[in-house]
Amino acid sequence: MTKVLVLTEARDNQLRNVSFEALAAAGTIAAGGEVVAVAFGANAESYANQLAQYGASKVYVVKNSELDQYTPDAYTQAIAQLVNEVAPDAIVAGHTAIGRDVAPRVASRLGLGLVTDVTAVEAGPVFTRPIYAGKAFQKRKFNDGKVFITIRPNNIPVGEADASKTAEVVTANVEIKDLRTIIKEVVRKTSGKVDLSEAKIIVSGGRGVKSADGFKPLEDLADVLGAAVGASRGACDAGYVDYALQIGQTGKVVTPDLYIACGISGAIQHLAGMSNSKVIVAINKDPEAPIFQVADYGIVGDLFEVLPVLTEEFKKVLA
Ligand SMILES: Cc1cc2nc3c(=O)[nH]c(=O)nc-3n(C[C@H](O)[C@H](O)[C@H](O)COP(=O)(O)OP(=O)(O)OC[C@H]3O[C@@H](n4cnc5c(N)ncnc54)[C@H](O)[C@@H]3O)c2cc1C
Missing domain, CATH: 3.40.50.1220 (TPP-binding domain)
Structure with missing residues (x-):
């Protein structure tokens, strides 16, 4: 049975829409298999119900304080450990600032195939992505091995929420050490009204x-x-x-x-x-x-x- 792990993202204590799109993509890849999700930071648990309603049967919460704000070091360590523990066949993240940064780090650390900026997922799974600055599209398929994909926001339709669904919540213990960077302050430059x-x-x-x-x-x-x-x-x-x-x-x-x-x-x-x-x-x-x-x-x-x-x-x- 195919198992797909979705890396979710939240901002201002709300899951970003791309997380639901990633769950939809994961559903297509899993093809009837298992979709599990991971949420990070102090509020991770509060996202579990919503993630379940959009397709996650299990939600891993990783609450280390080093993950409250994104840093490449801490997230790479946490995700790599989680992937080893969960052993998914595929991993899906948003092609966001964070996804773009962390996906190649984790993929290279674990020797995974990586397909970025995916705009459509079909059964197979077959991944569509733009090339030559959007002038053409290519379709990629992996014959074997784990694959990590990042999906471009606003392209993969989100499925209907099913309010009757719940997920098993599992606290994952990861060890984060030897951080080379820490966040002291976040300065927002945009008005933040609409992302x-x-x-x-x-x-x-x-x-x-x-x-x-x-x-x-x-x-x-x-x-x-x-x-x-x-x-x-x-x-x-x-x-x-x-x-x-x-x-x-x-x-x-x-x-x-x-x-x-x-x-x-x-x-x-x-x-x-x-x-x-x-x-x-x-x-x-x-x-x-x-x-x-x-x-x-x-x-x-x-x-x-x-x-x-x-x-x-x-x-x-x-x-
Ligand atoms: C390596 C590289 C990377 C680049 N990356 C980017 C990028 O990411 N994004 C990007 O946007 N550009 C990028 N550029 C720059 C790009 O080539 C253009 O120079 C830039 O997009 C032009 O911006 P513009 O259309 O606002 O300005 P202009 O080309 O100067 O166009 C202004 C337009 O406004 C119209 N106009 C003027 N007054 C009015 C008015 N009152 N009412 C209605 N229309 C009016 C004019 O008719 C004109 O068509 C990149 C360039 C390079 C070399």
Whole structure:
């Protein structure tokens, strides 16, 4: 029977959505086998019910205080020990900042196969992942050996929660030693209203927004839509917003249901981070801007005229 271990992630005492997506991916890989999950930190136990409802039959809680905040050292040690103890056939984590950092460390320590940035999992299991900055997709299959996969947030549909399900909760004892780094303070640079990498709607601004104040109409629209605000590197380089908001090849890769690009030309490096969005709307005053080639809907116009009108109309519709 195939056993799949899901590494969950929480932020502000709430499981991140990608953890439920990872459980769904694990269900496909397990193909009727066992899906188990691990939660880290002081609140780990409180996530067990939710993890059970989304498919975990057993939840390992690892409560060492060194795991309250992510550090590569501590998490690599904990996960490697847990994998040895649980002996899964496959491990699934989110392709998040943490997943991207820890997966190769654990894979190399334990000699596991690694497939990163997976956007779809089919029976087999067969893993689909983008290559060449999203211009093509490849399918990967492992013939034998354990495999570690990281899944791109917002791509794998989450199954229905089943409130009747419960999971066995097991406290896992891991030994964490010889840490080379400790976290003294976490400084948040983004507003934190909506997590950019998991946002369903993103309103994104480019150099055409012209200033930090120019982002105000984008924020107004984002507030009405419950969206996150993102940016091109052009806008970040110009100092309008923090690099934490950058979307693209060297920024965050996002796959929202709706991406509204305002004053963004559509350079290939920007498209690498957002072209898999389900619906793309572009607002640009240049009708020849390359962003219109990937947009589902295009508005040729001045963003400072278009955005307030959109915001007012959405307010009416959503009221
Ligand atoms: C190695 C490398 C990595 C890179 N990584 C990234 C990355 O991760 N992300 C990224 O975004 N870029 C990245 N870039 C930079 C990328 O090549 C572009 O320079 C950048 O995306 C341009 O940003 P932009 O579209 O905001 O600016 P511009 O190209 O200057 O476009 C501004 C757009 O705004 C429009 N505009 C101006 N005023 C208005 C108005 N009032 N109303 C409506 N439209 C208006 C203009 O018509 C224009 O199309 C990378 C580049 C390199 C070389």
